[in-house]
Amino acid sequence: MAEPTGHCPYLGLKQNRAIRFASPTAEHRCYISGEPREIPVDQAGFCLSQGHVQCPLYMGLTVPSTNDPTLVLAPTRTPGLRGWFAALSPRDRLIYSLMLGMLAVIIGIYLLVGVQTLLRRSGLPQIGQAPTASPVEQPSAAPTAAEATAAATSAPPSPTEVATATPPPAPTAKPTDAPLILPPTPLPTQAPTSTPGPTSTPGAASAPMPTAIPRPKPSSTPRPAATQPPTPTQQPANVSVKLVTLYFADPSGKLLVPAQRNTRVEDNRIAEAAINELIAGPRNGLGRLVSSDASLLDIHIEGGRATANFDRDPGGIDSLVFTLTEFPSISSVQIQVNGADQGGPRARPVLNPINPQNLAVDYGSTEFLPLYFPSAGSSYDVRVIRMVPKTKQVAEATVRALLEGPGPYEGSLRRAIPANTELRGIKLQNGVVLVDFTQPFADAPELDAAMRTVVESLTTLKTVSGVQFLVEGRAFADGKVFRRPSINQE
DSSP, rough: OOOOOOOOOOOESSSSSSOOOOOOOOTEETTTSOBBBBOOOOOOOOTTGGGGOOOHHTTTOOOTTTTTTTTTTTTTTOOOHHHHHHHSSSHHHHHHHHHHHHHHHHHHHHHHHHHHHHHHHHHHOOOTTTTGOOOOOOOOTHHHHHHHHHHOOTTTTHHHHHHHHSOOOHHHSSSSTGGGTOOTTHHHHHHHTTTHHHHTTTTOOTTHHHHHHTHHHHHHHHHHHHHHHGGGGGGGOEEEEEEEEEEEETSSSSSSEEEEEEEEEEOOOOHHHHHHHHHOOOOOOOOOOOOOOOEEEEEETTTTTEEEEESOOOOOHHHHHHHTTTTOOOEEEEETTTTTSSSSSHHHHOSSEOOTOOOOOOTTTTTEEEEEEEEEEOOOEEEEEEEEEEESSSHHHHHHHHHHOOGGGGGTOOOOSSSTTOEEEEETTEEEEEEOOOOOHHHHHTTTHHHHHHHHHTTSTOOEEEEEEEETTEGGGGEEEEEEOOOHHH
């Protein structure tokens, strides 16, 4: 049994239902009623994503008219590049903006290199290269002895001959003295040539040769010292703290429990950080599923598949699959041990399923209702998925399923809403669900847990942004609108 993935099965083009594109178009139509209908919702967020099962048309909820600016797909299009950019999703706009910024930086670097090259060819002093003036001045200062010979040769052509004759003699006539300061390479060659004269004359069988040879070695010893300063790898990595959702076992060992944890992430390797948190283990009464002896060797993501390579069998496959598929970029997980595949890739299964009617897995005729109940052995709320026949009133079906209780998980989960509570009515207005209960709801011994699980369950639906409670038709909890809370924050 697998949760729905991919695009909406009712999506097609106005001209041909069997044709669709991977990006939103004005020609797309919804065929849920059998006839092509205008799409009044965001195609990228519903029709062309895994969240199509939460589409108001797909769930049968009441959909505001297309005059509502928050739900109209694209009433008008601005022609040209500006219209194309405006039609992108916020995520795509951010990506293209980053790419343009990187392109601007690259162009700036090439311009700077080009300017440096032109300055070098023209002979002008380059930025930050003041020492270049000294080599030019040294050859002009060195030919002091050569200027006498140049002046003695010919007086009239002295301007031309000095310019042409002085550069060759200056480096060749005094290469042994002046270049000792400029290049480091002549030092080892000149040291042996200058030392053998005095050392060989005092004695023929002299051992000063070995003593003169080590002199280049001191010049080689500074070289490692010169290579030590550049240590870019010792710079601190890009470290951030991000919230990840991890899956552990409840105290009974029958259910998987999501827990949100702030995690230290280096260089945006958030999937690697999440696996290391699973290896580190649970907190506050939950059970471990991934072995603490396992070590993650590497992980890479390609084409929606995450391949995690361990040094031994990590165990807890469901825990790894649910944790990694929480990230939008991952739809399946392949586990490896020392590079060898352990079975095939695993897609995200149904989390803690409840199917009292034994319905077939048919996404066209069934609905998945996300329900939250408090754990009987810990302080966490556990999510279960109940399978019911296809309905247009998904919000109402979700509340009624909560009133029925956790079903086969009765021993592991507990009821927070009193069993004699009834639903008087439910209504969706501008994304806020108004839920009207009978008086027993207000008298619940665990009123906070009862209200919390209702809000957690309903705000899981993408069309619901908040919940407002009524009791016997009157405003409850001062009429406050409750938004989606952080579930099981550690």
